[in-house]
Amino acid sequence: MKDRVEVRSLKDHVGEEVTLGGWCYNSRGSKNVKFLQLRDGSGTVQCVFGGNSAQNNAFERFDEITQETSLYVTGVVVKHPKKEGVYEIDARDFEIIQVAVDYPITPKEHGIDFLFDRRHLHLRSSRPHAIIRVRHRIIKAIRDYFDSHGFTLLDSPILTANAGEGTSTLFATDYFDLGKAFLAQTGQLYGEAGAMAFGKVYTFGPTFRAEKSKTRRHLTEFWMVEPEVAFMDLDGDMNLAEDFICYVVECILADCREDLATLERDIAKLESVRKPFPRVTYTEAVEILRRKGREFEWGDDFGAPDETMVSEDFDRPVIITHYPTVIKAFYMKRDPDNPKVVKAMDVIAPEGYGEIIGGSQREDDIDLLRERIEHEKLPMEVFEWYLDLRRYGSVPHAGFGMGLERMVAWLCGLEHIREAIPFPRTLARLTP
Amino acid sequence: MKDRVEVRSLKDHVGEEVTLGGWCYNSRGSKNVKFLQLRDGSGTVQCVFGGNSAQNNAFERFDEITQETSLYVTGVVVKHPKKEGVYEIDARDFEIIQVAVDYPITPKEHGIDFLFDRRHLHLRSSRPHAIIRVRHRIIKAIRDYFDSHGFTLLDSPILTANAGEGTSTLFATDYFDLGKAFLAQTGQLYGEAGAMAFGKVYTFGPTFRAEKSKTRRHLTEFWMVEPEVAFMDLDGDMNLAEDFICYVVECILADCREDLATLERDIAKLESVRKPFPRVTYTEAVEILRRKGREFEWGDDFGAPDETMVSEDFDRPVIITHYPTVIKAFYMKRDPDNPKVVKAMDVIAPEGYGEIIGGSQREDDIDLLRERIEHEKLPMEVFEWYLDLRRYGSVPHAGFGMGLERMVAWLCGLEHIREAIPFPRTLARLTP
Numbered sequence: 001m002k003d004r005v006e007v008r009s010l011k012d013h014v015g016e017e018v019t020l021g022g023w024c025y026n027s028r029g030s031k032n033v034k035f036l037q038l039r040d041g042s043g044t045v046q047c048v049f050g051g052n053s054a055q056n057n058a059f060e061r062f063d064e065i066t067q068e069t070s071l072y073v074t075g076v077v078v079k080h081p082k083k084e085g086v087y088e089i090d091a092r093d094f095e096i097i098q099v100a101v102d103y104p105i106t107p108k109e110h111g112i113d114f115l116f117d118r119r120h121l122h123l124r125s126s127r128p129h130a131i132i133r134v135r136h137r138i139i140k141a142i143r144d145y146f147d148s149h150g151f152t153l154l155d156s157p158i159l160t161a162n163a164g165e166g167t168s169t170l171f172a173t174d175y176f177d178l179g180k181a182f183l184a185q186t187g188q189l190y191g192e193a194g195a196m197a198f199g200k201v202y203t204f205g206p207t208f209r210a211e212k213s214k215t216r217r218h219l220t221e222f223w224m225v226e227p228e229v230a231f232m233d234l235d236g237d238m239n240l241a242e243d244f245i246c247y248v249v250e251c252i253l254a255d256c257r258e259d260l261a262t263l264e265r266d267i268a269k270l271e272s273v274r275k276p277f278p279r280v281t282y283t284e285a286v287e288i289l290r291r292k293g294r295e296f297e298w299g300d301d302f303g304a305p306d307e308t309m310v311s312e313d314f315d316r317p318v319i320i321t322h323y324p325t326v327i328k329a330f331y332m333k334r335d336p337d338n339p340k341v342v343k344a345m346d347v348i349a350p351e352g353y354g355e356i357i358g359g360s361q362r363e364d365d366i367d368l369l370r371e372r373i374e375h376e377k378l379p380m381e382v383f384e385w386y387l388d389l390r391r392y393g394s395v396p397h398a399g400f401g402m403g404l405e406r407m408v409a410w411l412c413g414l415e416h417i418r419e420a421i422p423f424p425r426t427l428a429r430l431t432p
Numbered sequence: 433m434k435d436r437v438e439v440r441s442l443k444d445h446v447g448e449e450v451t452l453g454g455w456c457y458n459s460r461g462s463k464n465v466k467f468l469q470l471r472d473g474s475g476t477v478q479c480v481f482g483g484n485s486a487q488n489n490a491f492e493r494f495d496e497i498t499q500e501t502s503l504y505v506t507g508v509v510v511k512h513p514k515k516e517g518v519y520e521i522d523a524r525d526f527e528i529i530q531v532a533v534d535y536p537i538t539p540k541e542h543g544i545d546f547l548f549d550r551r552h553l554h555l556r557s558s559r560p561h562a563i564i565r566v567r568h569r570i571i572k573a574i575r576d577y578f579d580s581h582g583f584t585l586l587d588s589p590i591l592t593a594n595a596g597e598g599t600s601t602l603f604a605t606d607y608f609d610l611g612k613a614f615l616a617q618t619g620q621l622y623g624e625a626g627a628m629a630f631g632k633v634y635t636f637g638p639t640f641r642a643e644k645s646k647t648r649r650h651l652t653e654f655w656m657v658e659p660e661v662a663f664m665d666l667d668g669d670m671n672l673a674e675d676f677i678c679y680v681v682e683c684i685l686a687d688c689r690e691d692l693a694t695l696e697r698d699i700a701k702l703e704s705v706r707k708p709f710p711r712v713t714y715t716e717a718v719e720i721l722r723r724k725g726r727e728f729e730w731g732d733d734f735g736a737p738d739e740t741m742v743s744e745d746f747d748r749p750v751i752i753t754h755y756p757t758v759i760k761a762f763y764m765k766r767d768p769d770n771p772k773v774v775k776a777m778d779v780i781a782p783e784g785y786g787e788i789i790g791g792s793q794r795e796d797d798i799d800l801l802r803e804r805i806e807h808e809k810l811p812m813e814v815f816e817w818y819l820d821l822r823r824y825g826s827v828p829h830a831g832f833g834m835g836l837e838r839m840v841a842w843l844c845g846l847e848h849i850r851e852a853i854p855f856p857r858t859l860a861r862l863t864p
Contacts, residue, residue, distance in 0.1 A: 041662065068824045070826060157854075171591075197560075427608055
């Protein structure tokens with residue numbers, strides 16, 4: 001293998017002759033000078049071939065370099081005459097590794113389906129490249145937050161025998177002699193077992209919903225992070241969610257300026273994401289909707305337009321609490337002062353990005369929990385192990401789930417969630 | 433919620449009266465003094481109730497505290513009179529949250545199936561608790577290594593339309609109108625697409641094999657980390673694997689001494705894991721086996737006993753390279769000097785833990801790759817997108833996969849891989 005220097009480390013080699021390896025992102029030229037935008041995954045650099053300094057007929061051979069041709073370029077690293085922090089290559093020679101013929105994704109506009117049918121190539125383009133880098137930084141921020149706050153990572157299983165929130169939206173597979181296995185929609189029930197063992201845990205992995213939704217906010221496969229904490233109530237849950245989101249946003253603002261600029265993200269919108277987040281009850285949110293002229297029945301669930309209407313008055317995420325019991329999952333703790341509502345909270349992102357977090361204090365009384373399981377007509381026997389957590393040293397506990405791709409979409413300012421994951425899976429897409 | 437202090441931070445509260453919340457891990461008492469081992473997930477502390485200092489009849493009520501009863505304990509933090517770094521609670525009072533009646537996992541010995549049927553409770557016991565903490569530290573070390581070496585995280589999809597290494601060991605699920613989806617056995621093919629876009633990537637997520645293996649080294653669901661690097665050959669791949677393993681082992685030795693002591697792990701065995709790792713070709717490994725009296729045909733694959741026999745002479749992992757082409761996957765690059773072998777490498781852990789890493793340089797020539805796909809009778813059409821990576825700017829590249837649970841089993845010294853994951857899935861186990 002040739003000794004190469006990465007584009008990201010050119011600043012350490014100013015004045016030196018180096019060899020780069022990468023792909024032709026773009027090229028243009030005139031009679032006297034040729035420009036090659038070379039990308040190597042770590043960055044992109046302009047390589048300038050002049051008629052005099054080029055060796056081995058590099059100047060004459062330049063037109064062999066088509067888009068996405070792989071090659072080595074040798075030249076001297078120079079500072080850009082005007083732009084601070086930008087470097088160029090005063091190129092001497094190049095060696096083609098493989099000529100790319102008719103690369104399908106040209107600089108012109110392409111349709112969305114065309115691009116996602118070629119997602120394995122599309123990731124080389126500047127926009128998806130920037131998004132996946134921000135996604136990586138978000139994931140690192142998420143893990144760093146929990147790792148540095150005393151949480152233990154508890155990977156929950158994907159293949160499960162029991163369904164968390166009903167079976168209608170589950171993918172199923174045959175599991176040897178044990179019947180069907182379902183792909184997990186959540187790791188929460190396992191997280192609760194973990195909280196009783198480790199105090200504070202988080203699960204973070206892919207989750208699955210076989211929903212026939214064709215919206216810009218749904219994927220069939222998406223990543224979810226779910227912290228769960230023993231000895232925490234709804235207030236603690238909200239404080240955790242707020243602190244956590246602010247940390248992630250700070251990390252992105254600190255480290256991803258260049259990628260956000262590529263995405264033309266309005267940074268000011270993210271800079272206003274600071275504690276405290278406004279908190280309103282579901283009932284108050286219904287009043288907000290009605291004041292804005294929307295007819296809304298107490299007890300109905302919010303749709304995306306409702307969430308947007310409630311959140312549009314705020315410059316940061318808003319937390320909605322105390323939802324009607326009837327529209328929330330069986331494991332949420334009912335408010336002892338008003339059992340018609342549960343100690344739940346959703347965090348609604350600004351700018352119309354909708355729910356990014358859903359959480360609650362969990363029912364820790366075995367009798368009340370049994371009552372809810374019966375009322376929802378769920379099969380009691382598959383929850384026996386879950387009931388054990390209330391049988392043997394039950395404690396108040398709470399947690400939440402955050403959909404990673406919704407967070408990525410919000411922070412990057414994406415219109416459609418499919419851009420927030422390397423290889424999206426939707427109702428109509430299973431490839432590449 | 434009561435203001436609580438966690439066991440892990442008692443050192444900051446010596447001399448203060450604090451309240452702890454947790455579970456009774458164990459208790460014993462005499463006429464004059466009662467001892468409660470209180471665990472709160474962050475650690476375990478001894479709470480000492482004396483007849484004189486206890487308040488509210490705490491001393492008399494002590495026997496209400498059964499194993500795994502949840503409770504608050506109030507008392508003064510004191511340094512252990514003899515043991516450095518150990519603290520105790522001079523307990524004044526306690527408040528029971530919920531009495532646990534007949535907790536099934538008692539301090540006596542239980543069978544393996546009994547414990548794994550109760551895995552949701554078993555995680556509270558000291559041994560699984562220590563293993564999962566070490567697992568978490570290993571995962572963090574893995575991510576830190578790649579994050580700090582310029583790799584971009586590329587989450588590969590679980591639901592896939594194409595099979596990486598054959599369809600016989602795949603879990604399948606119906607996918608709307610698109611036919612069957614298969615649960616990914618590897619993210620490698622996606623990683624290769626990523627390497628062409630980002631230079632260096634890693635995937636890290638759950639992978640699935642519907643294998644009917646009932647060995648102590650197989651799970652149907654396990655986590656795998658797979659780095660993939662453009663412009664890297666087999667030598668680079670081996671150097672990366674070696675450096676990576678040494679880093680992970682160093683982190684565990686630095687941060688997990690207490691948990692490794694709980695597991696009675698022989699630390700000296702891990703301290704010898706240092707660069708360079710011995711490297712032998714497959715052919716040399718066959719000679720080693722024969723010298724040791726084993727009949728072995730060149731071209732056969734190694735079984736677990738063969739790997740152990742090759743590795744037992746070394747005090748650190750051994751890398752075996754240049755396996756026969758016929759026993760390795762179609763995407764591995766054949767050695768131009770000897771096409772009967774591929775540029776593959778497996779890393780075999782010491783102490784009989786077997787293969788922990790499998791990797792190779794990938795075939796980057798589209799014609800040779802097509803030839804292999806045809807020869808293996810794989811359906812060419814599902815690999816068209818993968819062939820694109822050789823069509824548009826192909827470059828030499830290499831990578832490997834490391835099974836997380838095998839790494840955990842080795843570093844923790846576990847006999848069976850099922851202990852290395854919170855909720856194991858095997859041929860016979862899908863619950864809890």
